[in-house]
Amino acid sequence: SQQGEEDPQALSIQEGENATMNCSYKTSINNLQWYRQNSGRGLVHLILIRSNEREKHSGRLRVTLDTSKKSSSLLITASRAADTASYFCATLGGYSTLTFGKGTMLLVSP
Amino acid sequence: DVKVTQSSRYLVKRTGEKVFLECVQDMDHENMFWYRQDPGLGLRLIYFSYDVKMKEKGDIPEGYSVSREKKERFSLILESASTNQTSMYLCASRQAGGRKTGELFFGEGSRLTVL
Numbered sequence: 111s112q113q114g115e116e117d118p119q120a121l122s123i124q125e126g127e128n129a130t131m132n133c134s135y136k137t138s139i140n141n142l143q144w145y146r147q148n149s150g151r152g153l154v155h156l157i158l159i160r161s162n163e164r165e166k167h168s169g170r171l172r173v174t175l176d177t178s179k180k181s182s183s184l185l186i187t188a189s190r191a192a193d194t195a196s197y198f199c200a201t202l203g204g205y206s207t208l209t210f211g212k213g214t215m216l217l218v219s220p
Numbered sequence: 221d222v223k224v225t226q227s228s229r230y231l232v233k234r235t236g237e238k239v240f241l242e243c244v245q246d247m248d249h250e251n252m253f254w255y256r257q258d259p260g261l262g263l264r265l266i267y268f269s270y271d272v273k274m275k276e277k278g279d280i281p282e283g284y285s286v287s288r289e290k291k292e293r294f295s296l297i298l299e300s301a302s303t304n305q306t307s308m309y310l311c312a313s314r315q316a317g318g319r320k321t322g323e324l325f326f327g328e329g330s331r332l333t334v335l
Contacts, residue, residue: 141322152224152310152326153263198263202322207253207278212262 114142114199114211122217129186131214133199134179140202142175144184147196147213156184156197189218223247226311226327233334239298241330243311250316252294253324254278254286257308266309269294270316301334308332 117132133142141160145153159166159175159182166173172185186193196213227242245252253268255278265278267286275286283305287295294313298305308331312324 143322145324150329150331152328153312153324154326155323158321158323200322200324206322207265207268208322208324209265210255210263212260 114201114209116197116199116211116214118214119212120215120217122219123189125189125191125218125220127189127218129189129193129216129218131184131197131216133182133184133211135182135199135201136180137201139177142173142182143200143202143208144171144173144182145198145200145210147198149195153198186216189216191218191220194218224311224313224325224327226309226330228330229328231330231332233301233332235302235334237301237334239301239332239334241296241298241309241311241332243294243296243313243327244292245294245313245325246292247313247315247325248291249313249325250291251314252288253312253314254284254294254296255310255312256280257310257329263310266296298332301332303334306332306334 114133114135143158144156147153157168159173170187175182196215198210198213200208200210224245254266255263257263269275269288285297310329311327
């Protein structure tokens with residue numbers, strides 16, 4: 111069952127701009143995670159935010175969580191061409207398994 | 221450096237063949253997972269295992285089985301491959317305490333084409 115849904119499906123920006131991706135989910139969560147996937151490769155964990163946290167930072171990444179709206183956002187500041195990838199949110203659900211959204215494809219042009 | 225290794229990056233098989241996808245992790249993780257990834261559908265959980273010889277069905281187990289005889293190895297088996305199983309298969313692992321955190325470590329994926 112799909113839990114998180116990312117928005118937009120695709121995002122195209124120039125280097126140096128900020129990229130914002132959103133994730134909405136349906137049921138209560140323990141935590142929400144963001145992953146990155148380069149084309150044709152596996153996923154890499156970026157950042158985790160717990161249900162009792164509102165904001166978290168890691169380098170150029172900023173994640174917010176609004177449990178009342180069941181939504182999260184991932185902000186990548188000062189984007190680089192190397193940030194081009196797909197980004198997925200994932201929520202911890204039943205049986206402690208992670209359920210992933212369909213992802214946002216980010217293209218950063220030089 | 222921690223690692224999840226999937227045995228084959230690309231496979232081409234014929235309809236009806238038995239297919240084995242192998243996954244090995246070197247992090248002493250208790251939990252292991254198999255997902256498939258398809259365009260427009262995202263990642264869907266096939267099977268998972270919380271310990272050796274344990275297995276649980278995920279969201280789409282039909283047509284698949286798994287084997288976990290050793291802690292480090294989790295195999296996905298397609299008993300009789302069909303064209304609708306053409307997909308990217310992703311293996312992941314997690315430490316047992318990760319049930320609370322949930323962070324997964326992924327392999328590079330195995331792209332299977334069934335003709």
